[in-house]
Amino acid sequence: MQLAIAEIRRRRGRWASIIGAVAFIVFLVLILAALADGLFIGSTGAFRNSDADAYVYSADGRRSLVRSALPVEDLESVTSVEGVADAGALGILLATAATDGDLFDIAVIGHLPGRVGEPTALTAGRRPATGEQFVGLADMSLRDKGIELGSLVLLTGSAQPVEVVGFVSDARYLLADTLWVTLETWESLRFEIRPETVGGGSVAQAFPIAVSGGAGVEAVTAAIDAALGTTETVTIDEAILSLPGVEQQASTFTAIIVVSFVVVGIVIALFFALITLEKRGQLAILKAIGSSNYLLLRGVLIQALIATVAGYVLGFALSRLLALVLPPAVPVEFLAGTARTLFLATIVMGALGAVLSFRRIIRIDPASALGGEA
Amino acid sequence: MTALTVNDVTKVYGSGHTAVRALCHADLELSDNEFLALLGPSGSGKTTLLSVIGGLLSPTEGSVTIGDTALTELSKKEQTRFRANRVGFVFQGFNLVPFLTARENLTVMASISDAPRSEIEDRTDQLLEELGLADRHDNLPEELSGGERQRVAIGRALVSDPDLILVDEPTASLDTELGTQVVQLLASEIKSRGKAGIMVTHDLRMVEYTDRTVRILDGELLDGPG
Incomplete structure (x- = not known):
């Protein structure tokens, strides 16, 4: 020594x-x-920062939020599968937004307030109410873009701005800042910005699932896929690793x-x-x-x-x-x-x-x- | 009492046609309080004998006993421990640890030998005083003269209070005057402590400070300065 x-x-x-x-x-x-x-x-962040245990995608969506499409009415069938405690719905829209003339990329995520899949950490303001139109939660990273509570975010190609009523932290998606709106608002914006998506009824792109206490996640995912026949259900870890890149x-x-x-x-x-x-x-x-x-x-x-x-x-x-x-x-x-x-x-x-x-x-x-x- | 017994020691390096007999049936006895000079030209086997006595080399045949311990029967590990506690070495060319001060070169034995640190530290201070190094204790070897370095080496050999001191050509790196002073000091330190010592040298002038001289030539021991 x-x-x-x-x-x-x-x-x-x-x-x-x-x-x-x-x-x-x-x-x-x-x-x-x-x-x-x-x-x-x-x-x-958009996936991790939620209470979901698994995500349901359409079988042909190959675990991609963008490629997947699920009829919203299937949500009921998912909820009724044994072991599912709660199910939500998610849709994504990659868009360009402007505040006071500055343009930036943004991911608009449609969700069902109060259901599993919404970002858990509310840091300011309030959440949109169920069915409330054109209000949203912004990720904290949008504060760097000058967005505050009450700011109006106008998406390129849309006539109606979204009002920011709350902030969540750690809820980004593929490094894009996110704006969380109700599924109804998301659908309206989507039809407006992507007219080619109009028709074919109401769709979501994934159903986040919370599994009830005693049930095994693997067993429940298998049960969902068996019940619906057209889905691929993966655990949260698999869903995260399947995100592009x-x-x-x-x-x-x-x-x-x-x-x-x-x-x-x-x-x-x-x-x-x-x-x-x-x-x-x-x-x-x-x-x-x-x-x-x-x-x-x-x-x-x-x-x-x-x-x-x-x-x-x-x-x-x-x-x-x-x-x-x-x-x-x-x-x-x-x-x-x-x-x-x-x-x-x-x-x-x-x-x-x-x-x-x-x-x-x-x-x-x-x-x-x-x-x-x- | 007998401090050292070398009994019929032979050391052969290599085997077959390339075998070299460095020591041939060597017998030697040394009493406590005896300082012996081992005199011989280079290649005569004196370093081999010193290495065998110090437990650094195993003899091909024969035995070495220091005090009541049969050194040649100990395992390598036990021999290392034995050297740490019972044998002191003074090497050719000083060989101090370059990044330790004079004092630390002595106190380092506290982590090597089994002696309590306080004992080693007391003895270190006493030895540095006796060896005239009290005011140089904080200097690194590179800041010391050749004579001072060799005195530190003598201190290190004595600080764990060993029974036997083995000295390898202590004057090799010193001029005659300094060399004589160092050997005189070495002799007085060994004698005043009643220890046994062996000094390997090829310098006939140094033998007058020892009690006895044994010559070695081609691996064979011959009594007397010749």
């Missing part, structure tokens, strides 16, 4: 370089992870992060391999005067721990500094859970890197300390 710490204290230059290298990789990984988390949160984004970022951690391990391993080579003579002397392998290996592990913890702290601080200057449009989310996982991964990779030098240390022959060989 004394040796391990004294070496770091008195050989600051070289230890600063390894701590710096670890810090740089940790910084990179934390930013990547924050981006991955930000993209995930921004893409999936979400799974691909997650796996791409995970791959980059895993590779970065392998680099942490390699950097630490190379560093300890080099300093072990350089300290051969000194290690032989220490072994000759009675240092056990255990003592020397423990020292190396302590040093790897200090280097990775210090590197992590520095990298963490750097990532937070960068977050302060990033424009709000960059979807970064720093989650405590992610930071904890990455901290553990950094330490484990550092320890693994250090362990690679163990064999080299064990093989040093204490007899080489005598005869001036050391």
Whole structure:
């Protein structure tokens, strides 16, 4: 312990370089992870931030809100399936909106107020009443676009604006800001903006389902599909991963992060391999005067721990500094859970890197300390 | 009392046609309070003998007993522990830990040997005083002269209060005057503590500070300075 710490204290230059290298990789990984988390949160809020356990799509919709179409009258059949505690309806309309002349993309989501599938976290104002026309809940991100309670949002191609009566948080869909209106309003807007959708009766695009206490989600989804015959019902997790790009984004970022951690391990391993080579003579002397392998290996592990913890702290601080200057449009989310996982991964990779030098240390022959060989 | 018994030790490196006999039926006894010079040219086997005595090398044949412990019967692990507690080493060319101060180069033995830290620290202060290093205790090896470094090395060999001190060419990196001073100091430190010591040297001038000289030539021990 004394040796391990004294070496770091008195050989600051070289230890600063390894701590710096670890810090740089940790910084990179934390930013990547924050981006991955930000993209995930921004893409999936509309689904995650609800009480739904499963989503019903039309069988030919291939789990896509945009492609799926379900007759609203089927909702009753879904509700009557055993194990279904509550069912709502969702429809989506990707549109362009304007407030005071500024245009921006928006996802208008039709829903049934008070039923499952509506965003759970109301942060201001009130919810639309059932059947209330042309009022809506805005995602908090729309505040950056200048929208407040009482603002009127006019969709391009529609004559009647929607009044914002409440705000919800974390309810975005595929990084688009969302405006939650009643299913009736959604249908009116849809007919107006997409005239090709007129006709064919009232449709929704998915039915969010809440499963009652004792029922198993898998069993209920199977029962719904069996009862209706034309649907594909998936759990909430499957629905989230089926959102366009979400799974691909997650796996791409995970791959980059895993590779970065392998680099942490390699950097630490190379560093300890080099300093072990350089300290051969000194290690032989220490072994000759009675240092056990255990003592020397423990020292190396302590040093790897200090280097990775210090590197992590520095990298963490750097990532937070960068977050302060990033424009709000960059979807970064720093989650405590992610930071904890990455901290553990950094330490484990550092320890693994250090362990690679163990064999080299064990093989040093204490007899080489005598005869001036050391 | 007998501090060390080397009994019929042979050490052969390699095997078959390439076998080299570095030690040949070596016998040696050393009493407490005895400082012995092991004199021989390079390649004579003196370092091999020192390594076998210190438990750093296993002999091909024969046994080594230090005090009442048959060193050659201990496992590698036990030998390491034995060295930490019972054998002190002074190496050629100082060989201090470069990033530890003079004092820390001694107190590091607290984490290596089984002696309590307080005991090691008391002995460290006493040794630094005796070795004339009291005002240099906070200096790193690179800030010390050659003579001072070798005195720190002597301190490290003694700080865990071992029974046997093994010294490998202590004057190799020093000029004659400094070398003589260091060997004199070494002899007085070993004798004043009633320890047994063996010094490997090829320098005939150093033998006058020891009690006895054993010559070694081609792996065979011959009594007397020759």
